[in-house]
Amino acid sequence: MRYKKSETSIATIVSAATRVLARQGYANTSLMDIAREAGMSKGAVHYHFPSKDALIATVLRQACDAVAERTLEAWRGEGTIDQRMRRGIDALWSVRQERGDDFRVVANLLAQSLHEPALRPVLSEYYQFAADQVRDNIVSQLVALGFRPRVPLAVLPRILIAVLDGLAMQIVVDDAGTITKDDVMSALESMVVSLIEVAPPAVTTPAQESTSA
Amino acid sequence: MRYKKSETSIATIVSAATRVLARQGYANTSLMDIAREAGMSKGAVHYHFPSKDALIATVLRQACDAVAERTLEAWRGEGTIDQRMRRGIDALWSVRQERGDDFRVVANLLAQSLHEPALRPVLSEYYQFAADQVRDNIVSQLVALGFRPRVPLAVLPRILIAVLDGLAMQIVVDDAGTITKDDVMSALESMVVSLIEVAPPAVTTPAQESTSA
Amino acid sequence: MRYKKSETSIATIVSAATRVLARQGYANTSLMDIAREAGMSKGAVHYHFPSKDALIATVLRQACDAVAERTLEAWRGEGTIDQRMRRGIDALWSVRQERGDDFRVVANLLAQSLHEPALRPVLSEYYQFAADQVRDNIVSQLVALGFRPRVPLAVLPRILIAVLDGLAMQIVVDDAGTITKDDVMSALESMVVSLIEVAPPAVTTPAQESTSA
Amino acid sequence: MRYKKSETSIATIVSAATRVLARQGYANTSLMDIAREAGMSKGAVHYHFPSKDALIATVLRQACDAVAERTLEAWRGEGTIDQRMRRGIDALWSVRQERGDDFRVVANLLAQSLHEPALRPVLSEYYQFAADQVRDNIVSQLVALGFRPRVPLAVLPRILIAVLDGLAMQIVVDDAGTITKDDVMSALESMVVSLIEVAPPAVTTPAQESTSA
DNA sequence: TATGAATGAGCCTTCATTCAT
DNA sequence: AATGAATGAAGGCTCATTCAT
Numbered sequence: 035m036r037y038k039k040s041e042t043s044i045a046t047i048v049s050a051a052t053r054v055l056a057r058q059g060y061a062n063t064s065l066m067d068i069a070r071e072a073g074m075s076k077g078a079v080h081y082h083f084p085s086k087d088a089l090i091a092t093v094l095r096q097a098c099d100a101v102a103e104r105t106l107e108a109w110r111g112e113g114t115i116d117q118r119m120r121r122g123i124d125a126l127w128s129v130r131q132e133r134g135d136d137f138r139v140v141a142n143l144l145a146q147s148l149h150e151p152a153l154r155p156v157l158s159e160y161y162q163f164a165a166d167q168v169r170d171n172i173v174s175q176l177v178a179l180g181f182r183p184r185v186p187l188a189v190l191p192r193i194l195i196a197v198l199d200g201l202a203m204q205i206v207v208d209d210a211g212t213i214t215k216d217d218v219m220s221a222l223e224s225m226v227v228s229l230i231e232v233a234p235p236a237v238t239t240p241a242q243e244s245t246s247a
Numbered sequence: 248m249r250y251k252k253s254e255t256s257i258a259t260i261v262s263a264a265t266r267v268l269a270r271q272g273y274a275n276t277s278l279m280d281i282a283r284e285a286g287m288s289k290g291a292v293h294y295h296f297p298s299k300d301a302l303i304a305t306v307l308r309q310a311c312d313a314v315a316e317r318t319l320e321a322w323r324g325e326g327t328i329d330q331r332m333r334r335g336i337d338a339l340w341s342v343r344q345e346r347g348d349d350f351r352v353v354a355n356l357l358a359q360s361l362h363e364p365a366l367r368p369v370l371s372e373y374y375q376f377a378a379d380q381v382r383d384n385i386v387s388q389l390v391a392l393g394f395r396p397r398v399p400l401a402v403l404p405r406i407l408i409a410v411l412d413g414l415a416m417q418i419v420v421d422d423a424g425t426i427t428k429d430d431v432m433s434a435l436e437s438m439v440v441s442l443i444e445v446a447p448p449a450v451t452t453p454a455q456e457s458t459s460a
Numbered sequence: 461m462r463y464k465k466s467e468t469s470i471a472t473i474v475s476a477a478t479r480v481l482a483r484q485g486y487a488n489t490s491l492m493d494i495a496r497e498a499g500m501s502k503g504a505v506h507y508h509f510p511s512k513d514a515l516i517a518t519v520l521r522q523a524c525d526a527v528a529e530r531t532l533e534a535w536r537g538e539g540t541i542d543q544r545m546r547r548g549i550d551a552l553w554s555v556r557q558e559r560g561d562d563f564r565v566v567a568n569l570l571a572q573s574l575h576e577p578a579l580r581p582v583l584s585e586y587y588q589f590a591a592d593q594v595r596d597n598i599v600s601q602l603v604a605l606g607f608r609p610r611v612p613l614a615v616l617p618r619i620l621i622a623v624l625d626g627l628a629m630q631i632v633v634d635d636a637g638t639i640t641k642d643d644v645m646s647a648l649e650s651m652v653v654s655l656i657e658v659a660p661p662a663v664t665t666p667a668q669e670s671t672s673a
Numbered sequence: 674m675r676y677k678k679s680e681t682s683i684a685t686i687v688s689a690a691t692r693v694l695a696r697q698g699y700a701n702t703s704l705m706d707i708a709r710e711a712g713m714s715k716g717a718v719h720y721h722f723p724s725k726d727a728l729i730a731t732v733l734r735q736a737c738d739a740v741a742e743r744t745l746e747a748w749r750g751e752g753t754i755d756q757r758m759r760r761g762i763d764a765l766w767s768v769r770q771e772r773g774d775d776f777r778v779v780a781n782l783l784a785q786s787l788h789e790p791a792l793r794p795v796l797s798e799y800y801q802f803a804a805d806q807v808r809d810n811i812v813s814q815l816v817a818l819g820f821r822p823r824v825p826l827a828v829l830p831r832i833l834i835a836v837l838d839g840l841a842m843q844i845v846v847d848d849a850g851t852i853t854k855d856d857v858m859s860a861l862e863s864m865v866v867s868l869i870e871v872a873p874p875a876v877t878t879p880a881q882e883s884t885s886a
Numbered sequence: 887t888a889t890g891a892a893t894g895a896g897c898c899t900t901c902a903t904t905c906a907t
Numbered sequence: 908a909a910t911g912a913a914t915g916a917a918g919g920c921t922c923a924t925t926c927a928t
Contacts, residue, residue: 039891059362061274064918075893076919080892086919138361145358148351148419149272158421184437189430193438196413203412205403206361208371219400224397225406230442253908277901288910289902295908299902466887468919485788487700501889502923508887512923563704564787571784574777575698584847610863615856619864622839629838630831632787636796638827647824647832654867676911702895714914715898721912725898 044082047072051093056135060090060146094143094153098160100136104129105164109171120219122171126164126195127218130202141202165191167224172226184228197222257295260285264306269348273303273359300365303356307366310352311373317342317349318377322384333432335384339377339408340431343415354415378404385439397441410435470508473498476518482561486516486572515580516569520579523565524586530555530562531590535597546645548597552590552621553644556628567628591617598652610654623648674777683721686711694770695774699729699785726791733782733792737799743768744803748810761810765803765834766857769841774824780841804830811865823867836861 050072054063065086069076083089108125109118129137140160147153168191173183183190201213263285267276278299282289296302321338322331342350353373358368381404386396396403414426476498480489491512495502509515534551535544555563573579594617599609609616627639661665689711693702704725708715722728747764748757768776779799786792807830812822822829840852 035299043891057362059359061359062362062387065920066918077894078892081893081919084920085450086920144416144420145355146272146274148355154420161417161420161456163333183433185430186425188425188435192414192417192426193410193434196411197406197409198413198414200409200411201405202359204374204409207357207367207374212399212401213405217398221398221402221406224441225438228437247280256908278903281900290905290911291909293903294910469887477851483788485785487785488788491924492922503890504888506910506924507889559785566797568784568787570761570842570846571781572698572700574781575696575701580846586847587843611860612851615860618840618843618852619836619860622837622843623832624839625837625842626835626837626839627784627831630800633783633793633800638825639831643824643828647828650823651832651864654863682912704899705897716901716915717913719899720914 043074043078047074047079047082047089048096051089052097052135052139054147055090055093055142056138059142065089090143090151091156093139094156097136097139097143098156098163099130101140102160102163102167103138105167109167115175119172119175122167123194123219123222126168126198127215127222130198131205131215133202133206137202141206161192161195164195167191168194178228194222196228197225202206253295256291260287260292260295260302261306261309264302265310265348265352268303268306268355269351272355278302293343300363303368304366306352307356308369310349310356313349313367313377314342314353315373315376315380318380322380330389332385334387335380336407336432336435339381339411344418344428345410346415346419349412350415354419374405374408377408380404381407389439407435407439411437424459466508469500469504473500473505473508473515474519474522477515478523478561478565481516481519481568482564485568491515513576517579517582519565520569521582522567522587523562524582526562527555528586528589528593531593533591541601545598546600547647548593549620549648552594552624553641553648556624557631557641559628559632563628567632585620587621590621593617596618604651619644620648620652623651677708681719682713682717686713686718686721686728687732687735691736691774693776694729694732694781695777698781704728705855712868728793729782732778733795736778736782737795737802740768740779741799741802741806743775744806748806754814758811758814761806762833762858762861765807765837766854766861769837770844772841772845776841780845800831800834803834805832806830815865833861833865836864837845 047068051063051068054067054071058067065079067074068089069079072079075216082090086093105122105125109122111118111121113121140157143153144157147157165188169187172194173187173190177183177187185193198218201218260281264276264281267280267284271280278289278292282292285292285421291300296305318335322335324331324334325335353370356366357370360370373393378401382400385407386400386403386417390400398406411431414431418426473494477489477494480493480497484493488545489503491505494515495505498505505515511517531548531551534547537544537547539547568581569579570583573583591614595613598620599613599616603609603613611619627644631639686707690702690707693706693710697706704715704718707728708718711718718728722731744761744764748761750757750760752760779796782792783796786796804827808826811828811830811833816822816826824832837857840857844852
């Protein structure tokens with residue numbers, strides 16, 4: 035009961051910080067900006083967070099969770115395996131393409147992590163979590179169906195995430211770019227299938243012959 | 248004659264700035280740092296560049312060129328189409344995986360561009376250039392060989408670049424990650440092939456013959 | 461009854477403040493430090509003391525008392541006049557040389573009093589008290605024995621205190637200095653005697669008779 | 674030539690800092706105060722001194738020198754040994770009693786050094802220098818005249834300094850105190866003599882008899 | 887009696903920028 | 908073409924103080 039107010043304030047601050055960080059980026063964000071957005075004094079922010087870095091770390095953690103949660107929902111729910119896969123991939127892309135506050139924060143701090151190692155563990159976990167999602171909901175499914183991946187099982191999901199992240203960067207830089215959602219979806223589907231070798235029925239497909247030759 | 252000295256100084260400053268920016272990142276780099284690294288006074292830096300942002304823009308432009316140039320070399324040179332493709336992809340990955348100064352600068356400012364639109368055009372061009380390289384040296388080749396892409400021709404190269412960029416980010420965050428160079432190379436090869444549909448009827452296509460030839 | 465708790469808290473705070481002040485000095489001590497040391501909240505400290513300065517004043521008063529009390533004990537007790545004198549001087553020096561919490565607080569706030577006149581009365585009283593001790597226990601004794609001081613009676617004790625304080629400062633600054641306790645003791649004895657002129661004519665004074673009587 | 678301006682500014686800042694520090698004390702002095710007193714911006718102060726502590730250290734060093742210089746002058750000059758001694762002691766006391774800016778700074782930082790060891794070396798040197806002055810100009814002279822000190826030669830000057838410093842503290846706290854300049858002078862003279870045992874002529878004085886009795 | 891929350895002023899420091907030389 | 912000096916606006920952080928509970 036007693037700490038209610040504090041928790042409320044903390045939540046207010048973190049969400050304000052997320053908005054400001056998404057809007058202005060790490061390099062251009064001051065505690066004053068955050069305090070103003072949160073409707074509090076600078077002192078109040080410092081009362082709840084010992085330092086700017088501690089606040090940023092919290093914001094990052096929460097933003098990662100939010101992004102992850104968003105896609106997590108998509109895998110859940112009903113539908114055939116195929117439908118759920120599609121929905122999942124759709125969510126993975128949407129969250130990047132829409133560039134919501136949480137995603138922008140993650141992207142911004144990702145770059146910052148090049149120079150601030152302290153940020154890396156959180157992001158590392160974030161990637162691991164995203165990759166696990168893809169593994170559990172796509173790769174495993176396909177493997178269960180008899181497909182055999184051409185690349186290490188652990189790597190496959192990471193490559194999928196990579197495409198999405200890489201494309202996201204490109205559309206940041208040139209929004210009017212030529213990449214549509216349909217492009218992404220169909221490309222991903224092809225990729226997923228291509229990275230997996232059909233095992234049981236075909237012993238050797240002509241295409242595979244030519245590749246391995 | 249008269250301009251010689253100035254141009255030399257400018258080059259000194261830009262290269263110093265690249266080093267500092269690569270080392271410390273945009274958010275932690277001051278003009279003083281750059282001046283010190285260049286062995287000049289702050290005033291001198293300002294004499295050559297009207298503002299910090301102008302300098303940064305120049306640095307970014309040069310870093311983009313350097314990264315592009317690095318891969319450009321790889322496509323040139325001798326060897327079969329296959330060898331040249333491999334060499335090109337290898338270079339595209341190496342430049343990211345090694346995280347040299349130029350690449351770090353590009354990556355860092357890419358994130359900065361989320362919030363500073365002025366940087367975007369340069370990066371947009373950079374991506375376009377990289378994609379064009381891939382298109383000219385890989386996709387076109389394959390198309391000429393009779394493969395037909397499953398995704399729009401313009402999109403295919405961008406997806407390749409995306410995988411590389413995306414993976415690069417992941418290894419920033421967790422260097423001890425599970426992705427090896429071999430993983431990347433084989434995954435990319437599979438992807439390239441998968442995104443290209445084998446001409447339906449052919450069991451053994453002419454294209455395949457010509458590749459192995 | 462009702463006041464008991466409060467008084468306990470006040471004592472807790474004052475003693476915590478003494479420790480912190482001794483450790484960190486006035487300039488580096490915050491109310492937060494004191495509250496933490498006392499195991500209370502900042503608010504609680506403010507409940508008992510209207511302001512930081514009020515607390516400091518209380519602390520100073522108590523520290524002065526503690527230092528004075530320490531030497532007071534030494535004069536009391538048994539022994540010949542000579543022994544008691546020696547013990548007293550010994551205590552006066554020990555308390556300075558050991559640099560206990562109380563003494564450090566007094567020394568620190570003494571300097572502070574240069575700029576905060578409010579502190580001066582307390583310290584003035586402290587010095588007066590110390591001088592009185594010396595007067596009652598040393599000077600008076602000697603005078604009773606027939607010695608006549610070369611300097612005003614009121615000044616003599618102050619000079620003794622001054623030597624001790626001055627030497628204390630010097631060993632703060634250079635602990636490895638060349639001054640030993642024996643040096644101090646023998647110097648003080650010589651001084652005491654020198655500041656007192658033997659009654660010119662008398663070879664054996666009546667006073668001396670009465671002492672031995 | 675080129676650095677003239679800088680040196681001028683530095684001198685301006687140091688002397689402003691000395692004034693402010695003397696007036697307000699370490700704990701209450703901010704860089705802003707110093708800058709204002711110097712008629713410059715805060716930035717300018719930081720341009721010349723990397724940190725507040727560096728500035729303070731410089732100020733202390735200069736204040737120590739100034740105090741030392743003041744007394745140094747007194748020993749020089751003409752007159753009999755006796756006159757020069759008197760003049761020297763007079764200067765040693767005057768500088769303390771007048772409480773000029775330099776002395777106040779030294780006194781204030783002396784207390785501060787209890788908690789900031791970085792200040793100690795400078796002060797240690799200061800004391801050593803003062804003691805050396807006294808040794809060279811008083812003690813040595815007396816020894817040359819055949820007097821033999823009762824306390825170690827190195828300690829004697831330190832005791833003299835100590836009396837002066839100790840008395841200075843007392844008059845800070847209670848200016849209306851009962852100590853006059855004459856008191857100090859005569860007390861010191863007695864002390865000096867008492868700490869030195871006349872050797873050649875007197876074998877045993879009555880006073881000594883009574884002390885040892 | 888005591889706490890947690892919040893404020894706002896102030897502190898030291900950094901920094902892009904300007905300017906006389 | 909380049910430097911040293913100086914500025915002034917922030918920036919992150921600390922802290923005495925206030926107040927509702």
